[in-house]
Amino acid sequence: MIEKIAQVELVGDVIEDQNLSGLALVGDYLLMGSDEGHAIQLFTKEGQSEWRVQSSIELADSKEETDLEAIGFADGFLYAIGSHARRRRTLKPDSKARKNLKRFTKIDRQKSRERLYRIPFDQKRGVFGKPESISLSKQLRSDSIMGPFVKIPSKENGIDIEGLTIAGGRLYLGFRGPVLRSNLVPVWNLEFDNPKKYSQLFVDLGGQGIRDMVSVDKGFLLLSGPVNDMQGSFYLWWWDGCDQLSGIDRAIQPVKMLGEIDAPGGAKAEGITLLSQTMSQVDLLLVCDSIANGGCTHYRVDL
Secondary structure (H helix, E strand, O other), rough: OEEEEOOOOEEOOOOOEEEEEEEEEEEEEEEEEOOOOOOEEEEEOOOOOOOOEEEEEEEOOEEEOOOOEEEEEEOOOOEEEEOEEEEEEOOOOOHHHHHHHHHHHOEEEEEEHHEEEEEEEEEEOOEEEOOEOOHHHHHHHHHHOOOHHHOOOOOOOOOOEEEEEEEEEEEEEEEEEEOHHHEEEEEEEOOOOEEEEEEEEEEEEOEEEEEEEEOOOEEEEEEEEOOOOOOOOOOEEOOOOOOOOOOOOOOOOOEEEEEOOOOOHHHEEEEEEEEEOOOOOEEEEEEEEEHHHHHHHHEEOOO
């Protein structure tokens, strides 16, 4: 069962509050980023259900879009991932069909979207260090499964990284797209300092892609949604972290569907972070796209 506990108010000058996509709770601080901006903002709690903006850190030039999709924290470092996606330009309702066709044929690549960031973060004082970044583009292009999807736009089953968490000292990156045959969704497992030595896992979410993920005891919670831009349902799943690519040499434990997320106002669920957990329940904070204040909501989930 998934229970909505409270709406959470974000107070202050929230950057791109209708496009929030990544968040992480680190000690007494909440970190958030937008898929339309280029910064991570730091919030402190005020009262029971309010978080106020205190500071921010720029990850790129103000003219660049990082397409920041997820944030995680471990061992004194924040990690943030750009989608590594390409995009097809949208149609303009006030343009003629000929101009829209010309616009529609263009597929953009922005290298500023192709970054994985590591940022030192003092969780006692709430102070950012100097960011460093790498790109996973070469690994994606050369991978025998992912390579063919690199040039396909996101939302059309192309490459689109939207989940990030840390477990056992390694980064886990969840893909919204591509969703492969047998409904398998890729998850990459790597170290920031040695991304060439990645492992590729697969998980079956019934045809949906990963919107975000968090590490919990003995596994992961996955937020899923449609790979494209259609209005659809969003779900939470528990996954044991084991590869679900089938074979006669392995026994696969299916993911457990925990329930549907009732995103406020028909918004699109984008990011989750863990507030607390027990053996039988977890409390999560969720943000959405296409709604003011990120539709920030506190949920309680039975495991």
